[in-house]
Amino acid sequence: MRDHPHPEKTQHPDLWTGRATNRVQWLLALGGAACLALGIELAVDSAWKSGVAPLAMAVVGCIAAGLLVIFGTLAFVHVDLKLDKESLEVRCGHIGVPRRRIPLSHVSGAEFDAHVTPRQWGGWGYRWRPEKGTAVVVRRGEGVVLSLWDGHTFTITVDNAEAAVRAIKDSLRPGSTH
Secondary structure (H helix, E strand, O other): OOOOOOOOOOOOOOOEEEEEEOOHHHHHHHHHHHHHHHHHHHHHOOOOOOOHHHHHHHHHHHHHHHHHHHHHHHOOOEEEEEEOOOEEEEEEOOOOOOEEEEEHHHEEEEEEEEEEOHHHHOOOEEEEEOOOEEEEEOOOEEEEEEEEOOOOEEEEEOOOHHHHHHHHHHHHOOOOOO
16 A cells, blocks of 8 residues: 655645746857857967057957857846745856845735836846836746835746746735645
8 A cells, every 4th residue: 555645745845937048049149159269260360460469459359259248148048937935036047147036025916927028128138227127038928027025026037927926926825835
């Protein structure tokens, strides 16, 4: 005979997890890699005749621009959203930086937004606008808008945002058993 665990004793470390991905940013990263390769090519095999200083500036400029584009785009290729019993955690990119952890005690509400766009926020990435709040935008589409007790908002683009809003609202209810 098998011993089946009772549902009230079963622990679930994650109530809800979600992700949004933007594959277009891989193309931008390839552009950064091309700029980096150009800088390396200039450094290794240059027929530059106008002096060392212009060559050094070109090499450093290409390498710096390439690295900035590569790391800037790869940091926001995707966003992961994790909701557990105490907090909501947002992690960006493959190494999870930037990261933001918001305790549920700081959240007053959550709403679904069907049309979050990079244009509204001034581009992709971790954004702040005085009139709108803070956002992590990796693609256009649906997102979650958190209302915080301090009057600020935090928007996250994530797939299946309606389910995320339901899970957050369920977690915010007094006496919810999650």
